[in-house]
Amino acid sequence: MIPLEHYLYVAGALFAIGTLGFVVRRNLLVQLMSLELLLNAVNLTLVAFNRQHQDDHTGQLFAFFVIAVAAAEAAVGLAIVLALYRLRRSVRSDEATLLKN
Amino acid sequence: MAVDLTLVSFFALAALTLVSGAVVAFSRNIIHATVALLGCFLGIAGLYVQLSADFLAAVQVLVYVGGTLTLILFAVMLTARIEDVRTSNTSTGLPVGVALVAALLLVLGKVATTTAWPETPRAPMPSTAKLGHALLGDYLLPFELGSILLLAAMIGAVVLARRAVKRNWEKA
Numbered sequence: 001m002i003p004l005e006h007y008l009y010v011a012g013a014l015f016a017i018g019t020l021g022f023v024v025r026r027n028l029l030v031q032l033m034s035l036e037l038l039l040n041a042v043n044l045t046l047v048a049f050n051r052q053h054q055d056d057h058t059g060q061l062f063a064f065f066v067i068a069v070a071a072a073e074a075a076v077g078l079a080i081v082l083a084l085y086r087l088r089r090s091v092r093s094d095e096a097t098l099l100k101n
Numbered sequence: 102m103a104v105d106l107t108l109v110s111f112f113a114l115a116a117l118t119l120v121s122g123a124v125v126a127f128s129r130n131i132i133h134a135t136v137a138l139l140g141c142f143l144g145i146a147g148l149y150v151q152l153s154a155d156f157l158a159a160v161q162v163l164v165y166v167g168g169t170l171t172l173i174l175f176a177v178m179l180t181a182r183i184e185d186v187r188t189s190n191t192s193t194g195l196p197v198g199v200a201l202v203a204a205l206l207l208v209l210g211k212v213a214t215t216t217a218w219p220e221t222p223r224a225p226m227p228s229t230a231k232l233g234h235a236l237l238g239d240y241l242l243p244f245e246l247g248s249i250l251l252l253a254a255m256i257g258a259v260v261l262a263r264r265a266v267k268r269n270w271e272k273a
């Protein structure tokens with residue numbers, strides 16, 4: 001039986017990688033992928049905590065709903081990226097300055 | 102002493118997840134990042150199996166690998182011009198990001214190591230039937246709201262991504 005802490009370490013490391021990718025990178029597609037890493041790390045902690053409760057599956061249900069919302073987020077986010085690419089011929093987040101002037 | 106196969110597979114899956122995650126976040130080539138996302142999702146699905154969350158492992162493979170990853174791959178192919186795929190993928194603000202993540206890791210590590218987590222070993226618990234009953238029982242309202250949300254997101258994605266009449270301020 002693997003202790004709960006091991007899963008928390010993996011999820012924490014994955015969350016840190018995702019945060020760094022989201023903050024540092026300027027490509028919107030990579031930022032969206034890092035967002036998926038963050039959501040997956042949180043899901044992993046939810047399922048790992050759920051392992052401690054024999055007859056209660058609330059953690060897994062939360063992870064299920066997070067997956068559903070993440071799918072919706074990915075669809076709308078990628079549509080926005082495509083719309084931005086049509087306008088500016090670029091997917092860099094620091095070139096999305098349409099509201100600045 | 103026999104090698105504990107559970108532990109070996111856990112470390113293999115964890116290594117797969119973290120290495121692919123690092124490639125996703127830091128690779129200069131966006132195609133490599135997209136393909137590495139596959140390894141990360143599959144590693145997470147394997148960890149779900151180890152946590153005896155069989156239904157979630159299947160959902161992870163179906164929704165993330167089958168749906169989200171294909172969607173991201175399509176977006177990459179539609180936007181990234183293949184010839185400048187490396188130069189368009191730069192990063193900025195590295196020191197600030199590293200400082201932020203170091204602080205985050207410090208807090209998360211402190212919580213994970215100092216909290217007294219319960220250590221009672223549990224029997225494997227197949228969860229698909231229980232999750233099905235819960236989704237059509239106590240969680241029926243969130244389940245239906247989720248379907249409405251997915252429908253709204255689908256319509257919104259179609260409206261945002263379709264090619265409308267070209268305005269004069271669009272670049273050719």
